[in-house]
Amino acid sequence: MTGQPGTTQRFFRIDGSPVHVRREGQGPVCVLSGGLGCSWFDWDLVVGLLAPHRTVVRFDRPGYGLSAPARPAPSAAGEAERIRLLLDALGLTEPCTLVGHSIAGFHVEAFARLHPGRAAGLLLLDASTEPAPHPRPAPALRDLAARTAAAAAGALAVPYLCGPLGRRLVARASTVRREDLAPAELVRRCYRPRRALRAALRENSRYLDVAAELAELRERAPLPEIPVTVMAADAGRGTRRSARWLDRQRELAELLGARYRTVAPAGHLAMADRPDAVARAVLELP
Template identity: 70%
Template sequence: MTDAHDASAGTAAFRRVDGIPLHVRVGGRGPVCLLTGGLGSSWFDWDLVVPFLAPYRTVVRFDRPGYGLSAPEPATRPVPTAAGEAHRIRAVLDSLGLHGPCTVAGHSLAAFHVEAFARLHPERTAGLVLLDGSVEPDPRPRPSPALRDLAARAAASAATAAAVPYLLGPTVRRLVARAGTVRREDLAPAPLVRHCYRTGRSLRALLRENTHYLDMAAELAGLRRSTPLPDGLPVTVLAADDGLHGRRTEEWLAAQRELAALLGAEYRSTAPAGHLLMFDRPDAVASAVLDTVR
């Protein structure tokens, strides 16, 4: 295990979880909350949120395999699933000796992961926060998941052999992040972006998660039918409102309200904010986490 410390970011460590070295950050004090990001996200995407939380919460962040500083998953690993990511969250907390209830907050795709965690591990869940979470009203799993996973791995390997991630990865990351904020800038540290997004492992992780997105949505829909959320669990849905009042914005906010109604959650919106609301409104993100307590 390797440890380092940054006063503003907390303690960094590598924890072996299910045989894979994962990069984990822990900082702050008080009840535990865990923050996990969406497709292609790294730990530093939460940097603006952590200072709002650290005086009141022990804040845990981690990179899923292949992202940030975490090692990639071996080729023999099964395809990504919501239940598997819920297990990973629990294993990360266990590796840190944090065995009590935890408030889990997931952004975008990771909203699937934290909701699955709350359903499958109710005794470990103190609160649930979905931050502009992915919404699929009637998802259907796609056929041949193993073949699709193999194709995603092969595409990532071919792109890596052609140096595509090294040449274009940081630039694509910057463009996507800018498109996801109302300020049209990526606030993540440039050296970290270059270090983390030049790698083939990050591209492979992204392609694999994207390939199985609808499968994961369908899996979560099944969990919603079979495994209820714990009674009395505080749930918050925080939606990003870009303030433009266009059709696309209104449809997205309506979908987020419907998600809140489905889960019996408190609905909030924050404006102006793009999909990366942790950049545009870190204060609102922190407030949603702090207010969601059993």
């Protein structure tokens, strides 16, 4: 499944690059944004449950899915602005619920702080969290290194030969079901080009910078008075690492004054393991 009846697929030019966006369903608007390396189809199971009740907007950040690479380096403010421009292009200007998975949790929180009148609620799904982040030195040099590494890998056909397999292995490691439900044809189409590797390397190289940017934003731009849910994935393994992760998720909820809940059993790709719980949490928000 890659879309619901009445699905609209569009490409909008944002910062000079075509961005793939899909709109489906009816009702209040809900925006879904996936983590590092995710594509639009990672939300398919959740969208199937939401579309009868929500107008669902999901998109591919630059380089992922069907979106072209972007020139600017990733930033929290840049991704928040991308969401705003996509909603404007779709003519959806009313306040909306935003779901940010993993690193996209930074992006949707930044959106709510920078555009408080446009956010009706937040769901941070196993979201990235850094208690005291500091930006790393030489951001431009690191971004250049990421782009150069992706170009070298592309010249050697590494993404073409290994991209789909790498996607499969990461997805299997990130779900308790140990499988990737994404259609093989779409995985090949989206992960063979070097743009996905380039995007992942760039986002990873800027991760702490974006976390530090959001920490600074929290100091000067208050979160609007909207309901926020922090939902942590619990695979049920009971390891020290998983316990630390759940502790950090609770701390994030406390920091934001959010409701905290766990979804179990679920890996990091909780939308694949427990789409029912994710959809239910979205529908509890405005």
